[in-house]
Amino acid sequence: LTLTGGWGGGAGGREVMGWARRRGGGAFAPGLAPRRRGDRAGFGAGAGRPRPRLGGRRRADDLDAIVAQALAWEDKLSMRNRI
Secondary structure: OOOOOOOOOOOOHHHHHHHHHHHOOOOOOOOOOOOOOOOOOOOOOOOOOHHHHHOOOOOOOOHHHHHHHHHHHHHHHHHHOOO
């Protein structure tokens, strides 16, 4: 079983990357690349299938807060993994 989870707010990947780039101070530059052989022509993520199967529920509705939390987590991991 393969599930993908969106946040349920209707934001696409490019929009989320834009939020992350702005919130992260432009620390990365997302780019587009052609599809690889075997990649699906279209793909949509949604929160509807994982929730009943995994028992989870979304804790935040604000994309800015979600991105901020993800970036804080990455910072925490980066600090922890420094040698």
